Amino acid sequence: MRSLLQCLVLVWAECAMLRAQSTTGQPPVPAPAPTAASQNAPEMATRDEPTAFQAKVNLVMVPVVVRNPQGRAIGNLPKESFQLFDKGKPQEISRFTVEKTGAPGGRESKSSADQPAATPEEKGTPVVVPERFVAYLFDDVHLASGDLVRVRDAADRHMATLEPADRAAVYAMSGEVSQDFTDDRTKLHEALLHLRPGVMVRTGALTDLELRTLASLATLKEVIRRMAIAPGQRTIMFISPGFASMAPEYIQEETDILERAIKANVIVSTLDARGLFTDPAFDVNPRGGRGGTLTAAILRSNILAELAAGTGGTFFQNSNNLDEGFKQLAAAPEYVYLLGFSPQNLKLDGSFHSLRVTLKNGGGVTIQARHGYYAPRHMEDETENARQEIESALFSREEILELPIDMHTQFFKASDQTARVSVLAHLNLKLFKFQKVEGRNGNEVTLVYGLFDRDGNYTQGIKKVLTLRLKDETLERLAQGVTVRTSFDVKPGAYLIRLVVRDREERKLSATNGAVQIQ
Numbered sequence: 001m002r003s004l005l006q007c008l009v010l011v012w013a014e015c016a017m018l019r020a021q022s023t024t025g026q027p028p029v030p031a032p033a034p035t036a037a038s039q040n041a042p043e044m045a046t047r048d049e050p051t052a053f054q055a056k057v058n059l060v061m062v063p064v065v066v067r068n069p070q071g072r073a074i075g076n077l078p079k080e081s082f083q084l085f086d087k088g089k090p091q092e093i094s095r096f097t098v099e100k101t102g103a104p105g106g107r108e109s110k111s112s113a114d115q116p117a118a119t120p121e122e123k124g125t126p127v128v129v130p131e132r133f134v135a136y137l138f139d140d141v142h143l144a145s146g147d148l149v150r151v152r153d154a155a156d157r158h159m160a161t162l163e164p165a166d167r168a169a170v171y172a173m174s175g176e177v178s179q180d181f182t183d184d185r186t187k188l189h190e191a192l193l194h195l196r197p198g199v200m201v202r203t204g205a206l207t208d209l210e211l212r213t214l215a216s217l218a219t220l221k222e223v224i225r226r227m228a229i230a231p232g233q234r235t236i237m238f239i240s241p242g243f244a245s246m247a248p249e250y251i252q253e254e255t256d257i258l259e260r261a262i263k264a265n266v267i268v269s270t271l272d273a274r275g276l277f278t279d280p281a282f283d284v285n286p287r288g289g290r291g292g293t294l295t296a297a298i299l300r301s302n303i304l305a306e307l308a309a310g311t312g313g314t315f316f317q318n319s320n321n322l323d324e325g326f327k328q329l330a331a332a333p334e335y336v337y338l339l340g341f342s343p344q345n346l347k348l349d350g351s352f353h354s355l356r357v358t359l360k361n362g363g364g365v366t367i368q369a370r371h372g373y374y375a376p377r378h379m380e381d382e383t384e385n386a387r388q389e390i391e392s393a394l395f396s397r398e399e400i401l402e403l404p405i406d407m408h409t410q411f412f413k414a415s416d417q418t419a420r421v422s423v424l425a426h427l428n429l430k431l432f433k434f435q436k437v438e439g440r441n442g443n444e445v446t447l448v449y450g451l452f453d454r455d456g457n458y459t460q461g462i463k464k465v466l467t468l469r470l471k472d473e474t475l476e477r478l479a480q481g482v483t484v485r486t487s488f489d490v491k492p493g494a495y496l497i498r499l500v501v502r503d504r505e506e507r508k509l510s511a512t513n514g515a516v517q518i519q
Helices: 004-023 036-040 145-159 185-193 208-227 248-263 294-300 302-311 322-330 382-394 472-477
Strands: 044-049 060-067 082-086 089-091 095-100 132-138 167-172 178-182 233-240 266-272 335-341 352-359 366-369 372-374 405-413 419-427 435-437 440-453 458-470 482-490 493-503 509-518
Touching: 060 082, 060 248, 060 352, 082 335, 132 145, 132 208, 145 185, 145 233, 145 322, 167 185, 167 208, 178 185, 208 233, 208 248, 208 266, 233 302, 233 322, 248 266, 248 302, 248 372, 266 302, 266 322, 294 302, 302 366, 352 366, 382 440, 382 493, 382 509, 405 493, 405 509, 419 440, 419 493, 419 509, 440 482, 458 472, 458 482
Parallel strands: 132 167, 132 233, 233 266
Antiparallel strands: 044 458, 060 335, 060 366, 082 089, 082 352, 095 335, 167 178, 352 372, 405 419, 419 482, 435 440, 440 458, 440 493, 493 509
């Protein structure tokens, strides 16, 4: 038998060997051999999933418009020029983009290289799709009858100046008028004629004033949600006399509205429908604030100013030149910077955080930026973050090329009333990143296809998830890529097709446009 000393020596020697292995780069113990089940698993598999999205905030996004002394928007500033403060503390700008209003149009559809040549009917023809969507939102809940008539007539005159490719909509806060996006000027004119001052009735513990405010904010949210699915530049012209009551819960609603608009790239421009006003104390027919003072009159328009500042829009007030007001509201700033940051040590308590944006060398320029945000009450997971990014890209028109993809479209006309549009997404796998798991090259790629009609209305969506578990030899053979095909059953007409692709390993995203005309 070994002595106790011999046993201790052996134990000490084994420990020394283990320490030596860990400090001299000795490779770790080999991973278990691949199981029979993993070796027999399919190398590629696709599945369809519902295209429902839930939009949540991952980063705090801050739209910023910088104008020179002549009032023109500046679009050539680098990220390093900006300083962003959250409650007075400097923040690192982790995401920075410059958006130029008016996205490029759709591209002519092409036949796929790895598919049979399409007939002239299948190739389709270029489609001119609407580039700008303008929603006229009238606060008939708060507007006085005389003011409503004046702004209604001014809006009618402004609609006559819209371009043929523009799409306009008319909405009322009361819900009594709702004309969706169209290029039919007659329909828009008729919708304006149906506008009437809204009537709200006291219900329960809520006063008439509270009901009016809540209804207005809720309707504005709905219009933003509708605008989010319009491809191209999106502007809401919010025509209102302002809000006399802004309790804390209403301010929270305002922040939620800003979050929704920023996610959806919707610009909210506002017009104070009261026109030119003086001190109500000297006005025979006061139209200012309920408090009867000039200060109260100005406070009514605070939320209008904040909505415009927080989304990159224009605020027009204290003028009777409503024609000029609508002209300014429709002219979105040529450049909007989007600064994104992840707050450090953020407490999930729902508290308000004031924001401030400055330029390191900003002499002579003016800066318009979001005023603040509310902290969330819980953190989102990666699944929600991916869903949000895909949704935002789907309802945009911006071309994003972080992943090597290409899209081709074809169509087959079965009859005068039915057709099938095929969309082929080609993925160049050679440039994708894979993770080695049990001897296979793994990744998961999400593809979302969106179909929009000639007015930019979202009609259909298909989501496919491509699961890749490729052997080395298969990956080598498929180095030039794979093609994922999907189809839409449609009626003849003009359509815009949007493809968004996101991978799991690198969390990169690409988005591209196509268009098809079916006669």
